[in-house]
Amino acid sequence: MGYADGVVKKALKTCSRCRRNKIKCDLHLTRPGPCTACAKRGVECVAEYVVPHKRSHDLMGIIDGVVEIGMITREISSEYSYLVEGCTENVVDSTRHRWLNSVSKVLKVGEEKYVFFTLSDGTLTINNCSLKVEEIELALKEFGQLVGDLLKLYALWEVDQQVVSDTIVGERSNRYCLMTLFENDELPLLLCLLNFYFDIPGLVYCRVFDLILDEFCVMALEDRSAGRCYDRVTLSKFIVGRKGHEGGTHFNGEVFVKKLTLYLFYHVVLYGFDHYMDCFFDRYIRTLEQVRKKINIEKNWEVKWVNFYIKIFDLVGNTVSPVCFDKEEFAFLKVVEYDMELIWGEGNKTDVDLLKACHKNYQDMKSLLKSSCTRVPFLKIFSAQFVALNVILAHNVGGEMLEQLEELTYHGFNVDHEYETRNGDDLFNAGDKNDVLRECQGTVEVLNVVHKKVFLRQVNFEDLDLLQVVVEALSPEGCETLRKRCCCKLIESLFEKVVVEGMKEEVDISVREW
CATH class of the missing domain: 4.10.240 (CD2-Gal4)
Structure with missing residues (x-):
């Protein structure tokens, strides 16, 4: 030797x-x-x-599998140990019954910072904040219907897709329920949905989102086995879920990337372009490019579906000329192209083209023009405002959209979309006597008593039809209020051109004729 x-x-x-x-x-x-x-x-x-x-790749794969099984076993053991500690002998019988019939899970969100999910009889407790299960199911049902509407619209617009059947739409719409997400350990997605539909005291959700994305980028780019809060196995479990999936749950694998793409995409659908759209392109997509991770989009219809909408979001968010979809443009893209030419002052389409495209686009997007009692996702706000402004535009041009003007009960401008935001120095605001987390010599104690109640975000619609919106815009105060309700740059520019400038021109013409 x-x-x-x-x-x-x-x-x-x-x-x-x-x-x-x-x-x-x-x-x-x-x-x-x-x-x-x-x-x-x-x-x-x-x-x-x-x-x-060196040892063969097969042997290394076996070792990695054994390590993964060991970590999952330890996590399950720690969860049951946590439940046993909660069931102490000195509690009253009712409290003991509640804890014996509850299940808890933990999501780490920072150094010595945790979010505890405890599901018991009719209640989900997040740290010391309680949510009614029936209200959660109501909100998640709204989200599931939105996913179903997006799939149906994709099936209508993308001529090459042959996968999205009624069965697929029903399956995907129903999978976003509390028990499925909770039992499958998809806690980041569950917290994303709960934060959108509920006002959770003290939670600064944007920091949780940034942490998860940062962990993925650091471990992928620097080829680390662990980040600041998660290792590869733990992050994969939270994103993909505990239950078995075809292709495995390996970090940076095909299934992991698909589920992480959906997780990030849903943030844009719910919260809008600000921050989340930039994170998707500047951090997530760039990381995939740097690690040379390629996804076979043609064989993975869910990624293809997300890619289809992301291209539309990029077009709408940047207000640039329409991107090429390699197919004959559908009505939505034709209307967007006309709107951008109107905004730039370079319109060259005929009135007949606009009327035809607006009629078709109105019928296509009709499923997204329904109001609800819960917080309205960004995509539904955009769809309603986009359709409403183009109905006004088409009516001014051709005078054939009066029926649609009267039909639009929800048009995105008749509800105040400003929600309370919390800006704290910590993930959960400290100093409150009801705080559930108490640091005791490096350990975290969970109180059994729940002090805070979480409320479902609800909206009240104003009795304001689309014709009244035009009248409101004629006054400086009303115009400023409506301008603040525009959900993105394209809608704001279109509002100025169609309602503010367009209606003033109509009034001036009428005055001169009179």
Whole structure:
């Protein structure tokens, strides 16, 4: 054996001269002396040493699998240990019954910071904040219907897709329920949905989102096995879920990337372009490009579905000329193209083209023009405002959209979408006597008593039809209020052109004719 830099090397069975001349060598029998061939010729017999082959990839895969199973087992064990600690003998029978019939899960959201999810009889408790299960199911049902509407619209607009059937739409619409997400350990997505539909005291959700995305980027770019709060196995479990999936749950694997893409995409659908759209492109997509992670979009319809809408979001968010979809443009893109030419002052389409596209687009997006009692997602606000402004525009041009003007009961401008935001120095605001987390010599104690109640975000619709919106915009105060309700840059620019400038021109023309 040879030694170099602390590495054990193995001697080859033949000398360098015999290998070079391709002759028989018996060095392994004559060692430490020269081989027979070199001894006969009286030349130096040089033996060489090499590093033994490393373990095979199959063996390494087995080891990684055993490590993953061990970590999952430890996590399950810690969860049950937590439940046992909560069921102490000195509590009253009713409290004992509640804890014995509850299940808890933990999501780490920072150094020594945790979010505890406890599901018991009719209540989900997040730290010391309680939510009614029936209200959660109501909100998640609204989200499931939105996902179903997006899938149906994709099936209508994307002519090449052959996967999105009624069965797929129903399956995807129903999977976003509390029990499915909770039991499958998809806690980040569950927290995303709960934060959108509920006012959770003290929670600064944007920091949770940034932490999860940062952990993925750091571990992927720097090839680390663990980040600040999660390792690869834990993050994969939270994103993909505990239950088995075809293709496995390996970090940066096909299933993991698909589920993480959906997780980030839903933030844009719910919360809008600000911050979340930039994170999707500047951090997530750029990270995938740097690690040269390629996804076969054609074989993965869910990623193809997200990619379809992300291209539309990018077009709408940047207000640039329409991107190429490699197919004949559908009504929505034709209307967007007309709107952008109107905003830039470069319109070249005929009134007939606009009327035809607006009629078709109105029918296509009708499913997204329904109001609800819960907080309205960004995508539904955008759809309602986009359709409403183009109905006004088409009516001013051709005068054939009066029926649609009267039909639009929800148009995105008849509800105040400003929600309370909390800006604290910590993930959960400190100093409150009801705080559930107490740091005690490096440990976290969870109180059994719940002090705070979480309320479902509800909206009140104003009795304001689309014609009244136009009238409101004629006054400075009303115009400023409506301008603040525009959900994105494209809608704001379109509002100025169609309602503010367009209606003033109509009024001026009427005054001159009078």
